[in-house]
Amino acid sequence: MDEKLKSNNEDFTFPGMTNKNIDDLLKLLINIAQRVTRGKNGQPEMIFELVETKKYPKLFKELAESFSMMIVKVESRGFRLEENVKKLKKKNEQLQRNITECKQTEMALKESEAKFRLLFSEMTEGVYLHEVIYNEKGKAIDYRIIEANPASEKNLNIKPEYAIGKLATELYGTKEAPFLDIYANVAETGKSVSFEEYFLPMKKYFHISVYCPEKGKFATIFTDITERKRAEEKLIATNQQLEAINIEIRKKETEAVAAKEFAENIISTLREPFLILDPDLKVITANESFYKTFRVSEKDTLGRFVYELGNHQWDIPALRKLLLKILPDKSEICLLYTSDAADELDGVDLGGRRII
DSSP, X not given: OXXXXXXXXXXXXXXXXXXXXXXXXXXXXXXXXXXXXXXXXOOHHHHHHHXXXXXXXXXXXXXXXXXXXXXXXXXXXXXXXXXXXXXXXXXXXXXXXXXXXHHHHHHHHHHHHHHHHHHHHHOSSEEEEEEEEEOTTSOEEEEEXXXXXXXXXXXXXXXXXHHTTOBHHHHHTOSSOTTHHHHHHHHHHOOOEEEEEEXXXXXXXXXXXXXXXXXXXXXXXXXXXXXXXXXXXXXXXXXXHHXXXXXXXXXXXXXXXXXXXXXXXXXXXXXXXXXXXXXXXXEEEEOHHHHHHHTOOSTTTTTSBGGGSXXXXXXXXXXXXXXXXHGGGOSOXXXXXXXXXXXXXXXXXXXXXXXX
């Protein structure tokens, strides 16, 4: 290239310049051109000197101007490139942060899914995930089981792998899908519900909680509560029986009170002294004639042993013997004081006391 430029300028002569000066100038320009093409500015001050000085001919000035324009363009391109590099670096940093955040989110999702799967597999309640089946008019007509946990088999006696993929009507052998209205409403509104119901095809009671993970789907968490319900039914039946017994007891108590009042009314009208003793031979009741005849008060009579009454006038060996004899067969003993000298049953002299 040097030789070519030199040959092209051999016919040019410039006042005050030798061929050596021209060769040196050409070499300088060539060197600068090579540096510019490599993205380097070379020696811009010398280029601008070539343009401004009058000691060089017009050809060199034009050549220098061309070089100066090249330098400006290279500098401008370098500036834009540098700005683009900065922008790319900034975008790359943002991209790296986004990638990091995505990885963290992905890890968190995996951890969450792992925890959910562990809970799903280990929980004692049965869990089914379903999708609602709609007809062409958009009405729910059935639902399909799409996932089941191991505990569902214990509660339903249906293996999870058998249940998955089947329609409810097929799985349970029913004409209509069980509780379809409730489940479809949850799948459409997202409002969770819980209820207890007797499921006739399985002859079991279940507690069922329903929630919506996404529109058109619902999950059921269910527990077999048949034993608890049976126990509750037995308890209710027992309580009803006890209530009936209590009613009967209250009725008999009322009758007993009425009978007692009736007996007391009769006793109170007797002219002969009269006592009623309990199995321990303590006085339960005494009539007014008794109190007057033996000159004792009600306070000194009721609840006392018959042998201790008054001045022990009832402590008669024959009476004691007879009372002990008949006591096992009696819940109450009535003593009637009459003018008769002996008990009519055994002909024992009781001093005017008679056992009824």
